[in-house]
C-alpha cells in the first residue's frame with residue numbers, strides 16, 4: 001500500500017504456520033489487563049481495527065469473563081480496575097443475565113463481565129490480506145523455502161529459496177528483507193548471520209467440539225491459565241489452550257494428559273463438556289520473543305510477553321536492509337506490519353505513511369461480519385443445481401472447481417485451508433474421496449498424484465483425530481475406516497506418501 | 500423458545516456419523532428436490548443455526564412425520580431438531596393466517612358444527628375452494644373432512660363421569676381427539692362399543708385439543724397452553740388409576756411423549772397422563788395378552804390393505820392393528836409397503852405442499868388401488884382422509900373392522 005514492489009516468500013502454504021494453528025480469538029485485551037498491560041491496550045485498539053478492515057473474517061460474537069467456582073473471587077475487582085486503566089471496554093452484567101444468554105454455562109458463576117471479543121477465521125484473514133497485497137502489486141510465492149539470506153558486506157541483499165514444487169532454487173534480490181518468520185524467525189536471522197535472536201516456541205493444544213456449546217467467547221475471570229477460554233468459531237467451539245516450552249517449533253505431538261486437561265477445563269466452563277463430541281485436536285507454537293522477564297531458561301512461557309518484538313539489525317548487528325518482527329498475537333498482526341514497515345521506511349530515508357488501519361481488505365468493503373448461517377444461506381440458493389462435496393462444512397462442487405482452476409496443483413490440505421474441506425464431523429470420511437475424484441476428473445491430478453493426495457489428507461486428518469478418539473468421534477472413525485480400508489482398500493494403493 | 504430438553508435433543512446431533520440412512524427413508528426427500536433431506540436439515544444444518552437469522556427456508560418442507568428419528572441407528576433426534584428449528588423459523592417469519600387457522604381444528608370445528616350442512620356444502624363447492632386456495636393457500640383439492648353435525652362430546656354427555664378410584668381397572672377413559680369430535684363421531688362410537696363389548700365401562704370426560712396441529716405449524720407457545728389444559732382435564736382420571744385410550748394415534752402420541760420431548764412441557768399432569776396413555780389397538784392387544792379380549796369374532800371375509808401411519812410408528816409398539824385383524828376369521832389384512840401417505844397432519848393441505856404430499860403417498864395409493872379392496876385401513880384420521888380421497892374408496896380405523904367382527908353394527 002505504500003508503493004513498494006514486494007514479494008512474500010512462504011515455505012509451505014499460507015496459513016500453515018502458527019496463524020493456521022491458533023485458537024481463533026480476536027482478543028478484546030481482557031486477558032492481559034493484569035499480566036501484560038501493553039498487550040492489553042494493543043489488543044483493544046487492534047481488535048477494533050481488525051473488525052473494521054477484515055469484517056468478513058470476523059464474527060462479532062462478543063465475549064464474557066466469568067468467575068466460576070474454581071476461580072479466585074478476588075480477581076474480578078482487580079480485573080475491572082485494570083480494564084479501565086488499560087482502555088479495554090468492559091461492562092459487568094448480572095450472573096443471571098449471563099446464564100440467560102449462555103444457558104450451558106456453569107450455573108455456579110458468581111460474576112460476569114461483557115467484553116468485545118470476537119472470533120476470527122485465520123484463513124479468511126490471510127486470504128483477504130493476500131488478495132489486498134496482490135491488488136497492490138505484490139507477488140506471493142508459496143511453497144518457496146528460504147535457505148539462505150544473501151549478504152553483501154554489511155547489507156542484506158535478498159534471499160535464496162527452494163521452490164518445493166518445481167524442485168529448483170530461486171534467487172530473489174531485494175533492497176530490503178523483512179523477516180516475519182514467526183516462531184522460525186530465529187532460524188532466518190541466523191541465516192543472515194545475526195545470531196542470538198531467540199524465539200521460544202510456546203506450544204499450545206486446542207480441541208474443536210462438534211457444535212457450538214456457547215454463542216459468545218467465554219473466558220474465565222482469572223489469571224491467564226490453561227484451557228480457560230472457549231471460542232465459538234464457525235460451526236464449532238474450541239477449548240484451549242496450554243502453553244509449554246517446546247524444543248522445536250515443528251513439534252506437533254499431542255499428549256493424552258493434555259487432552260484430558262482440556263476436557264477437564266471445558267467441564268469447568270460448561271458442565272457436561274466431556275459428553276459433547278470432540279472433533280479434532282491440534283497444536284501450534286507461539287512465537288515468544290525472549291526478554292528479561294522470562295529469565296534465563298525461558299521455561300515459563302505463559303508469563304512471557306505477548307507483545308510484538310521488532311529487532312533492528314542495523315542497531316543490533318550493524319546489518320542494514322534487514323529487520324525481524326516476531327512475537328505478538330494474531331490480533332495485533334496489523335500493528336506488527338505497521339511497526340516493521342515504519343522502521344524500514346525510516347531506514348530507507350523515505351516518508352510514506354501507513355494506511356492499513358483504514359483500508360478495508362477485499363471482501364470486507366461492506367463492513368458486514370461473518371455470520372454463522374452464511375454457508376447455509378448460500379447453499380439454499382445453490383442447492384438445486386450444485387452438489388455438496390463436503391456435507392459437514394457445506395462446501396459445494398462449484399467452489400472446488402473454481403479453486404482448482406485458479407490454483408492448479410493444490411493438495412487437499414490447501415483446499416481445506418481455502419474452503420474448509422474435511423473440517424466437519426466426519427473429518428474427511430465422505431468428502432476426501434469425492435474431492436480427489438473431482439480433481440482427478442478435472443485433469444488436475446493424474447492417477448498417481450490423486451492417490452497420493454487422498455492418502456496424505458487422510459493421514460493429516462488422522463493426526464488430529466487419534467488423540468481424541470472416544471465417544472461419538474470414535475464411532476465416526478470406525479465408519480470412516482470401513483469406507484477407506486474396507487471398501488476402498490486404500491492401504492494397498494500403489495503409492496507411498498511422503499511424510 | 501429453547502428449553503433444557505430441546506438442548507438435549509439438539510445435542511443428539513453429535514451422534515450423527517453421516518451414514519445417510521435417514522435420507523433414504525425420508526418420504527419427502529424422495530418426493531421432491533425442494534427438500535434437502537433429514538441429514539441435511541437435521542444434524543448438519545443445526546450446526547449453522549443459533550444466530551439471529553434463519554438461513555434455510557427449505558427446512559419448512561419437512562412434514563414432521565418422524566420417520567427419520569425412528570430409523571437413525573445412532574439415536575439422532577432428527578425430526579425433533581427439525582421441529583424446533585421450524586418453530587423458530589415460523590416465529591421469525593410470522594405465522595400466516597392459514598397456518599393459524601388449520602392449526603386450530605377446534606376453531607373450524609365449532610364454526611362449522613352448528614351450520615354443518617352449509618359448511619359441508621361450501622367445503623365441497625369448487626368456487627369456494629378456489630377462493631380458499633387464493634386467500635388462505637389451502638389447496639383446492641386437499642381432502643377436507645365433513646362436519647357431522649352434533650359433536651361427539653354433546654352426544655356423550657351422559658358419560659362425563661367422575662374418576663372412580665374404587666374400580667379403576669374396569670373403567671377406561673376415552674380420549675377421542677378433535678377429528679372424531681367434529682367429523683368422525685361414528686368411529687369414536689365404534690371404539691366405545693368395542694371397549695364395552697370387552698366388559699369395560701367407558702368414561703368420556705370433557706376434553707379439548709392436544710395442540711398437535713399448532714406444534715406442527717410451529718406455534719409452540721399456543722401448543723403448550725393447549726396440551727397443558729388437556730392434561731389437566733385428564734390427569735384426575737390418570738391419578739385415580741384409569742387407563743386412557745385414544746383412537747387418534749397422533750394425538751395420543753402427543754400426550755405420550757411429543758409434548759414432553761418436542762415442546763418441553765414438564766409438568767406433573769402431563770406425566771401421569773402420559774404414563775396411562777394407550778393407543779386403542781395397543782390397548783386391545785394388551786387385553787388379549789392378559790386373556791381379557793373377547794375372541795367371539797364373526798368371519799369378515801375380505802381383503803384389506805393396512806397402512807401404519809408414521810405417527811402410529813412413533814408409539815414404538817409394533818403394529819397391533821395387524822395383530823387384531825389377524826384374530827378375525829376370514830379377514831386378510833396386508834401391510835402396505837410405504838412409510839407415509841404424505842398428508843402428515845396439515846402438511847398436505849397447504850397449496851405449496853399438496854403436490855409433494857400426493858407424490859409422497861403415490862406408492863401407497865397405487866398399492867391400495869391395485870389390491871382391488873373395497874376399503875383400506877389406517878389408524879390416523881388425516882391419513883384416512885388423504886388415502887380415501889386419493890384412492891376413491893373409504894379408509895377406516897382398524898377398530899371399525901373389530902366392530903364388524905363383533906357384530907356390533
Ligand SMILES: Cc1cc2nc3c(=O)[nH]c(=O)nc-3n(C[C@H](O)[C@H](O)[C@H](O)COP(=O)(O)OP(=O)(O)OC[C@H]3O[C@@H](n4cnc5c(N)ncnc54)[C@H](O)[C@@H]3O)c2cc1C
Pocket residue numbers: 009010011012013014015016017018019020021022023024025026027144145146147180181182183184188202203204205206240241283284285286287326327328329330331332
Ligand atoms: C496455541 C495458540 C493459540 C493462540 N491463540 C491466539 C488467539 O486466540 N488470538 C490471537 O490473537 N493470537 C493467538 N495466538 C498467537 C498467534 O497465533 C500468533 O502470534 C500468530 O499467528 C503468529 O503469526 P506470524 O505471522 O508471526 O507467524 P506464522 O503464522 O507462524 O508465520 C510465519 C511463517 O513463516 C514461514 N516460514 C518459516 N521459516 C521459513 C523459511 N525458511 N522460508 C519461508 N517461510 C518460512 C512459516 O511457514 C510460517 O507460515 C495463538 C498461538 C498459539 C500457539
Ligand code: SF4
Pocket residue numbers: 514515516517518519520521522537538541542570571572573574575577
Ligand atoms: S441416520 Fe442418523 S447417523 Fe445416519 S445420517 Fe441420518 S442422522 Fe446421521
Ligand code: SF4
Pocket residue numbers: 524525526527528536537560561562563564565566567568577578581
Ligand atoms: S420428519 Fe419426516 S419429512 Fe421431516 S426429515 Fe424426517 S423423515 Fe423427512
Ligand code: SF4
Pocket residue numbers: 562564807808809810811838839840841842843844879881882
Ligand atoms: S399423514 Fe399419515 S402417514 Fe402420512 S404423515 Fe401422517 S401420519 Fe404419516
